[in-house]
Amino acid sequence: MMDMLLQTLMQGVLLGGLYCLFALGLSLMYGVMRLTNTAQGDFILLGSFSAVAGIAALKWLTPDATWMPLLLSPLLLLIAFGAGFMLQRQVLNRVLGKDPLPSLVVTFGLSIVIQNLLLELFSADPRSIETGGLNIASVQLPGGWAVGVLPLLILALALAATYGLQWMFDHSALGRSFRAVSDDLEIAQLMGLNAKRVYAYATGIAFMLITVAGVLQAMRTTVSPSDGPMLLLFAFESVIIGGMGSFKGTLIGALLLGVTQQIGFLFDPGWGIWFGHIVFLLLLLVRPQGLFPKTVG
Amino acid sequence: MNALLQTRGLTAFYGDAQALFGIDFQVDQGEMVAIIGANGAGKSTFMKAVTGLLAVQPAQILWQGQPIGGMSASEIAKRGIALVPEGRRLFSSLNVEENLLMGECAERKGVWNLLRVYELFPILKQKRLQASTSLSGGQQQMVAIGRALMSNPALLLCDELSLGLAPIVIKEIYSAMPRICAEGMTVVMVEQDVSKAREVSSRLYCFQEGSVSLQGVSSTLTAEQISQAYFGLPNKHGAALP
Numbered sequence A: 001m002m003d004m005l006l007q008t009l010m011q012g013v014l015l016g017g018l019y020c021l022f023a024l025g026l027s028l029m030y031g032v033m034r035l036t037n038t039a040q041g042d043f044i045l046l047g048s049f050s051a052v053a054g055i056a057a058l059k060w061l062t063p064d065a066t067w068m069p070l071l072l073s074p075l076l077l078l079i080a081f082g083a084g085f086m087l088q089r090q091v092l093n094r095v096l097g098k099d100p101l102p103s104l105v106v107t108f109g110l111s112i113v114i115q116n117l118l119l120e121l122f123s124a125d126p127r128s129i130e131t132g133g134l135n136i137a138s139v140q141l142p143g144g145w146a147v148g149v150l151p152l153l154i155l156a157l158a159l160a161a162t163y164g165l166q167w168m169f170d171h172s173a174l175g176r177s178f179r180a181v182s183d184d185l186e187i188a189q190l191m192g193l194n195a196k197r198v199y200a201y202a203t204g205i206a207f208m209l210i211t212v213a214g215v216l217q218a219m220r221t222t223v224s225p226s227d228g229p230m231l232l233l234f235a236f237e238s239v240i241i242g243g244m245g246s247f248k249g250t251l252i253g254a255l256l257l258g259v260t261q262q263i264g265f266l267f268d269p270g271w272g273i274w275f276g277h278i279v280f281l282l283l284l285l286v287r288p289q290g291l292f293p294k295t296v297g
Numbered sequence B: 001m002n003a004l005l006q007t008r009g010l011t012a013f014y015g016d017a018q019a020l021f022g023i024d025f026q027v028d029q030g031e032m033v034a035i036i037g038a039n040g041a042g043k044s045t046f047m048k049a050v051t052g053l054l055a056v057q058p059a060q061i062l063w064q065g066q067p068i069g070g071m072s073a074s075e076i077a078k079r080g081i082a083l084v085p086e087g088r089r090l091f092s093s094l095n096v097e098e099n100l101l102m103g104e105c106a107e108r109k110g111v112w113n114l115l116r117v118y119e120l121f122p123i124l125k126q127k128r129l130q131a132s133t134s135l136s137g138g139q140q141q142m143v144a145i146g147r148a149l150m151s152n153p154a155l156l157l158c159d160e161l162s163l164g165l166a167p168i169v170i171k172e173i174y175s176a177m178p179r180i181c182a183e184g185m186t187v188v189m190v191e192q193d194v195s196k197a198r199e200v201s202s203r204l205y206c207f208q209e210g211s212v213s214l215q216g217v218s219s220t221l222t223a224e225q226i227s228q229a230y231f232g233l234p235n236k237h238g239a240a241l242p
Helices: A003-034 A041-062 A069-095 A101-122 A149-171 A173-183 A185-190 A195-219 A224-243 A247-267 A272-286 B043-051 B075-077 B098-108 B115-121 B120-128 B135-147 B165-175 B175-183 B192-201 B224-229
Strands: A139-141 A146-147 B003-014 B017-028 B034-036 B060-062 B081-084 B157-158 B187-190 B203-208 B210-219
Touching: A003 A041, A003 A146, A003 A149, A003 A173, A003 A195, A003 A224, A003 A247, A003 B034, A041 A069, A041 A101, A041 A224, A069 A195, A101 A224, A146 A149, A146 A247, A149 A173, A149 A195, A149 A247, A173 A185, A173 A195, A173 B098, A173 B157, A185 A195, A185 B075, A224 A247, A224 A272, A247 A272, B003 B043, B003 B187, B017 B043, B017 B187, B017 B210, B034 B043, B034 B135, B034 B192, B034 B224, B043 B075, B043 B081, B043 B157, B075 B081, B075 B098, B081 B135, B098 B115, B098 B135, B115 B120, B115 B135, B120 B135, B135 B157, B135 B165, B165 B175, B165 B192, B175 B187, B192 B224, B203 B224, B210 B224
Parallel strands: B034 B187, B034 B203, B081 B157, B157 B187
Antiparallel strands: A139 A146, B003 B017, B003 B060, B203 B210
16 A cells, blocks of 8 residues: 555656646746746647657658657757747737736637647647657666656656756846846836847747657657647646746646646546646635745736 | 937826926936926926836937937936936845846946945945845845946936935935946936935926926025925915915
8 A cells, every 4th residue: 555655656756747847938938927828738749749740850861860869859949949039029029018818818829820730730640759668668666666767857857947947047147137027027127128038038948848848748658739738737737836936836836736646546547637636726725826936916 | 518318398198197298308417416396296207208118209308419218218228327216126036236237237338346336335245145125225225226336327317215214324325426426427316305405416407297397506596496396386376375
């Protein structure tokens, strides 16, 4: 019994690592500019499918070089940053303001467009990224336990991303600008800061995180164009549980969500995700500001 | 004299409500000019218009002869106008030093840097890694002034430096002014305390209901002239004070 509980806890934490990567981009964009990106899930899928397409193209070009996909990652991250930067400059900056509705409508619209675009290009078939056996590899732990290598890798990346993001926020000049525009936009501009450019950097970084999440999701399981809203929901629940604007909060929120879902799965295979929602709603009732809120207003 | 900043018939609106009704204002290089006026006279609105927080017609504000009205706040900051805002408005999630460093965003070279600001306000050096919200009101005001100086402005605007501060603290803050002006800084200060304003400034403007009701050399204006312009009571509608 004890063994099973510990197993569940561990699986939950590993799952939470993935959710954390889903959520960090959302947390960053909300924290810096109070923008709720309702297309988060679909952007994650855009990352997944970009990788799928990129790998297919590489295979076609050089059928023998199996290590080529690794080269794709830095390129993909660069493209993601550029895409996020441009999206913010050309689209999202125009709809930011005191009223949150325009940005919600625009990102919601983007989510529908992306979903249909992916459906058109890739059909509704589930796809995944071939990992050369990494997704089923495991390491043996003492006591006869086995842990998947890929989930461990995902958790490590989630921890690194959270820590890195928090460090950047607290100690770099860019992070200082992020906090300044978040604190008092008017005064930040009065200091000579170009807020729209700062926002574009934030979205660029968010898109890099989103792409990492998308690629890992496609490595771990299958993705299909209609998955977006569910991914958004997990990201959203993680951010809300943890508290808006705190990356540490987002990480803990994601881990909690993962563990809760795993406990649900323990009772009944159909209960996991539902159980996560219930706990999320209960937490909203008890502590609507989340566990570690940072951002005000 | 070449005007550093000049406004000509400056009008400003909050939505449909007009707040400034044709302000003619000028400050020359190296001057210390005070703006006084009652609450709602348009002093802070004037500051907002000059710093780009409120959109106005381009030609209504001239900076070194160039129209800057309606430019974005960050562009105006880069051209050398810095504001110490009313109520200080420090960045609450930034510590003291980080707040000061925000002044560097204007990317202007000059004599002011962290070292100089810490020389001017030594207490800030001691508290440089503390949260800005943990400081006293006077110390926060020092950070706000230091933050504006860090942008090496050609013109420093101070909005109600003494607001909400104890007299002894106000004195301490104002004692830094000569050292700031010694570098040839041009200063425009909005001040509610009329005697303070007269004491520190060379010239003085009095605003009333969005217009200039009086202007002149501070030392030659009489208390009576000022109180008339300030309150606008006697003779305005042909009636004398009781």
